[in-house]
Amino acid sequence: MDNKTSPSLLTLSVELIFRILDNLHESTILFSMRNVCAQLNTTTDAYRRYQAFTTLGLTNNHFGADGAQRVAEALRNNTTITTLKLGGNQVGDKGAQYLAYALRNNTTVTTLHLSTNQIGDKGVQDLADVLRNNASLATLDLEYNKISDLGAKHLADALRNNTTLTTLYLDYNHIGAVGVRYLADALRNNKTITILKLKGNQIEDRGVQYLADALKNNTRLTTLDLASNQIGTIGGQHLANALRNNTRLTALDLASNKIGPIGVEHMADAIRNNTTLTTLDLKYNQIGAVGAQHLASALRNNTGLTTLDLSSNQLEALGAQHMADTLRNNTVLTTLHLEFNEIGAVGAKHLADALRNNTTLATLKLGCNEIGALGAQDLADVLRNNTTLTTLDIFLNEIGAVGAQHVADALRNNKTLITLNLRKNEIDAKGAQHLGDALQNNTTLKILDLFDNKIGDKGIEYLAGALRNKAILTTLDLTSNDIGDKGAECMADALRNNTTLTTLYLQYNRIRDKGAQHLADALRNNTTLIELDLFKNNIGNEGAQHLADALGVNTTLSRLNVFLNPIQDGLRIHVKELVARNNLKGKS
Known part of the structure; x- marks a missing residue:
């Protein structure tokens, strides 16, 4: 029997490899094609889509610490990715350690989203250590990560010397007044943080006092989110005192606290002459008509506030x-x-x-x-x-x-x-x-x-x-x-010649296969509709096939939702693939 050598990917021409890469997701290229061998690395580096690959989106994949390790390994040699979206993956403190190690020498990643990952104080410590020397990271999202006062201390220590981080999200953690005190002390010296989000912690009035004292002299912070932090009348007074002197803050979110009419009175007095605050969110604060009167009086003189939210205030x-x-x-x-x-x-x-x-x-x-x-x-x-x-x-x-x-x-x-x-x-x-x-x-x-x-x-x-x-x-x-099939038919007739509508929502209606057929027929001619949402109707396989056939002709529809319709999985996946093709064409 003749010995035959199995064909290898490396024996293919560069052009053929590029054609293979054309059909792979960016993350597959990053994890499976890179770091195999030097020759394949060279070919991949020359591939147009890889060169333009700046965002790695892997949100809610639940890949844990092992997945974080793979991402970290891919980052070590990558020079194109600037944004990492890794929220909802349960990477834990171990996964955070892998990522932190990769970021020590990385000079391209500017945005890191790690919300809902159970990182905790230990994982934050590893990331904070990186922040002391990292010179590229500008945005760090650590929402929903069970970070306590100790984790806040680690971050605060890093912020004293960091010169690149401008945005820090710490919403919905377990940070109290002590943790906020650490962060407030860091803000006195930090020259780069412009956005700080602390929604849904346990800061209370005492924690607000620390932040307010820091705000009196801070010249960088422009956005502060303190929603849902059990802040009362006294906290409102502390913030009001800060606003009298602060000339930098432009957006303040105090939604879902308990500031009340007296706390709002203090804030109203402060904003009479404040000329920098442009956005104030006070929804769910029990201010009543009396609080509204105080604000109304202040707004007669104020020349800066452009957005005011007083929803749910009786x-x-x-x-x-x-x-x-x-x-x-x-x-x-x-x-x-x-x-x-x-x-x-x-x-x-x-x-x-x-x-x-x-x-x-x-x-x-x-x-x-x-x-x-x-x-x-x-x-x-x-x-x-x-x-x-x-x-x-x-x-x-x-x-x-x-x-x-x-x-x-x-x-x-x-x-x-x-x-x-x-x-x-x-x-x-x-x-x-x-x-x-x-x-x-x-x-x-x-x-x-x-x-x-x-x-x-x-x-x-x-x-x-x-x-x-x-x-x-x-x-x-x-x-x-x-809306049933007849309504879908009317809408389809309009879509055939309409040249303005880009988004149409038809969720939770009674559209069946016949209605889907009418819409599909219209899509063959329509060249402007980008999004069609048919979530939770009664479209079956026949209707889905009509939509799939129409997508064989239509190249502009890039979002089509047929979830929770009685469609077989294989056909639903086929429709999804056709829409993804349109998405890819739109980006090229």
Whole structure:
């Protein structure tokens, strides 16, 4: 018998190896093609996609410490990867040690995401040791890692000398006042940290005092997140004292604490003359109408704050009135969140009246406030002539078809609104008809959210008519609207010639194989839709095959979700592969 030599990958031409690499995922190339031999390393290094491979995304793969070791080994010789996304992999302290060792000499990785990895204080110690000498890492994400005060101390010691790290995420760990004291002491000398996130720890008022003292002299920190930290009135006062002197902080998140009206009064006094803070998040802080009054008074003089979140603060109509009084004269606030405040139709009227004169507010969020059709009418009346508001969110407000008609009438003349959220408002088919008619004349609205509005097939017919004609919508959310095959057919007819819609959400509807076939037929001609979400309908193998056949022609759809439909695994995977092909073409 003749001795035959089995063909080897190394005997192939470079061009053939490149063609093989074309069909491999970047992580497969990194782990399986590199470090095999010098010849293959040289070929891989010359491959175009490998040279452009800057982000390694391996989130939620649960590969443990062994997987972290493989990543570390791949990093030792790699000179292209700048971002590592390794969250949710349970690497533990041992895996953190492997990665830390690889980063000692690495000079290209600038962003490392290690959230939800059970790293603990021991793993943090190894990473902190690296930070003392590493000269490239700029962002470190250590959220959800069971880090205590001891781990915070390790990081603080490293921060005293580190000159490159600018962003540190420590959300949802076990850091208390003692740990924050270590970090605060480090901030007095650190010259690079600009973003520090400590949401969901146990800092309390005492810990806030340490941070506030550091903020008085710190000239680098621009963003501080202290949400969900059991901070009360006294903590609010400490932060207020810091804001009087600090000239650098631009964003402060205090959501889900217990600052209350008195704590907010202290903060309001501080921001009267503060000119650097632009974003303040105070949602879920029990400030009430009294707290809103203090803030409203301060905003009359403040010239820096552009974004204010007062959601879920029991403001009611009186609190809305106080904010409205401010809006009449304030010339800097561009975004205002007042969701979940029970302001009612009366509160909506106060705000609407203020918007007649306001020339700066661009985003107003009033979700879940019981404004009803009457409140919608007052807001709609303002929209006819308002020239600054670009985003209006009034989800879950019981406006019904009548309220939708008021909003639709306003859209006929409005020239500035870009985003409109009407989800969960029971507008039904009649409300959809009003909106569809208005959209045929509107030339600015691009994003429309109609999630859970009982629109049905009849309502879709009206919206589809608008898409066929002059509507310029780019995103339409029709999730949970009792849409069946007939509604899918109407939407498909619109998609055949529509050249603006890029995102269509049809989750939680009643679309079956026939409806999927209609959509698939439309996709053969449509060249603009990028995302189609059909999650949790009733599409079977036949419908999935129609979609797969359409993807054989369509090269622009890069996101198609058919999860939780009764489709065989093999066919579902085939559809997923076709979408992935489109994704790859889009990146090339």
